[in-house]
Amino acid sequence: MEKTLYQIFKTFFKVGTLLLGGGYVILPLLQSELIDKKKWIDDDELCEFYALGQSVPGIIAANVSIFVGYKLRRTAGAIAAVIGIVMPAFISIVVLAKILEEIIQLKFVQSIFWGVGIGVLILIFLAVKEIWKKSVVDKFSCWIFFITFILSACFKAPPASLIIFAIFMGLWLQFSKKIERGEK
Amino acid sequence: MIYIKLFLEFFHIGLFSFGGGYATLPFLYHIADVQKWYTAKQLSDMIAVSSITPGPVGVNVATFAGFTTSGILGALVATTSVILPSLIIVIIISKLLEQFKHNKYVQSVIYTLKPAGCGLLAAVGVDMFVNNINLFGMILLAGLFIASLTEKRDPLFYLAVSAIVGLVAGFFNLTA
Numbered sequence: 083m084e085k086t087l088y089q090i091f092k093t094f095f096k097v098g099t100l101l102l103g104g105g106y107v108i109l110p111l112l113q114s115e116l117i118d119k120k121k122w123i124d125d126d127e128l129c130e131f132y133a134l135g136q137s138v139p140g141i142i143a144a145n146v147s148i149f150v151g152y153k154l155r156r157t158a159g160a161i162a163a164v165i166g167i168v169m170p171a172f173i174s175i176v177v178l179a180k181i182l183e184e185i186i187q188l189k190f191v192q193s194i195f196w197g198v199g200i201g202v203l204i205l206i207f208l209a210v211k212e213i214w215k216k217s218v219v220d221k222f223s224c225w226i227f228f229i230t231f232i233l234s235a236c237f238k239a240p241p242a243s244l245i246i247f248a249i250f251m252g253l254w255l256q257f258s259k260k261i262e263r264g265e266k
Numbered sequence: 267m268i269y270i271k272l273f274l275e276f277f278h279i280g281l282f283s284f285g286g287g288y289a290t291l292p293f294l295y296h297i298a299d300v301q302k303w304y305t306a307k308q309l310s311d312m313i314a315v316s317s318i319t320p321g322p323v324g325v326n327v328a329t330f331a332g333f334t335t336s337g338i339l340g341a342l343v344a345t346t347s348v349i350l351p352s353l354i355i356v357i358i359i360s361k362l363l364e365q366f367k368h369n370k371y372v373q374s375v376i377y378t379l380k381p382a383g384c385g386l387l388a389a390v391g392v393d394m395f396v397n398n399i400n401l402f403g404m405i406l407l408a409g410l411f412i413a414s415l416t417e418k419r420d421p422l423f424y425l426a427v428s429a430i431v432g433l434v435a436g437f438f439n440l441t442a
Binding site: 161 | 382
């Protein structure tokens with residue numbers, strides 16, 4: 083499919099509409115829309131954008147969208163993508179703002195919310211499985227995965243500190259390779 | 267001037283919250299304390315509502331705070347401000363990446379960032395699992411898992427099925 087600005091906006095608007103239960107499902111949604119259906123980018127690129135999107139400040143779903151949008155149509159594409167991803171959130175809050183408190187007290191709304199929480203879990207699991215294939219490619223990357231996972235899940239280490247850790251490991255790895263080869 | 271204040275506060279969040287999602291929460295609670303645009307109670311309601319409305323929680327709260335303080339224009343200002351730092355920073359990084367894509371250090375950092383990103387997402391999943399799951403939830407999760415093994419499905423499939431099952435389960439008090 084052609085990557086017009088309108089198509090980019092429309093695609094991200096759709097993803098933004100389905101972005102339930104926090105921004106984390108952005109990854110499986112983009113996999114489905116951009117890789118499987120439209121073939122605009124590949125798994126490797128999305129995995130890279132997702133990792134980078136977590137490494138910069140701001141809202142991850144927005145960051146990933148901007149990376150993808152830029153890749154598709156440079157700055158204009160980035161703007162189209164971020165407007166698309168944010169607009170459903172914007173509209174729904176503006177429409178619901180006045181009745182928010184009443185809504186969350188409705189029992190059936192809470193039940194739906196509970197169910198969607200489980201759906202989000204399976205999507206996160208599937209996403210981890212997919213990016214595992216692209217990111218954990220050898221022993222060293224496997225170590226990085228488990229260190230970040232355990233520090234984050236068990237010790238609640240702030241994500242930013244783990245990202246900085248990963249960046250240092252990357253720099254250190256390259257640096258030590260250079261030393262081994264006797265370069266300076 | 268309320269618009270400038272909204273801009274400054276939410277631009278600040280966009281610029282300094284690392285790790286997304288719930289990393290924005292301390293900032294948002296701080297705003298509740300200092301600016302009185304919303305109360306802490308309203309914020310926790312907002313966070314609950316964010317789970318059922320589309321979009322990242324940071325965007326939802328920005329829109330909500332802007333809207334309650336100064337209507338649609340305020341909502342627009344706050345939402346744009348929270349996104350603007352991302353837009354600027356990510357475009358700059360994208361431009362740099364194009365230039366330095368073949369640099370060994372850049373490649374090495376991307377190589378280590380990917381498993382770290384994967385590890386962080388896995389940790390989010392575990393955290394959500396531990397905090398939200400009950401026996402019936404496990405059964406639903408197992409069902410969805412089996413469905414995922416047979417063929418590759420649209421994410422919408424999982425969200426729709428789990429929403430419907432949740433709705434029905436609610437009638438039988440299985441969600442508590």
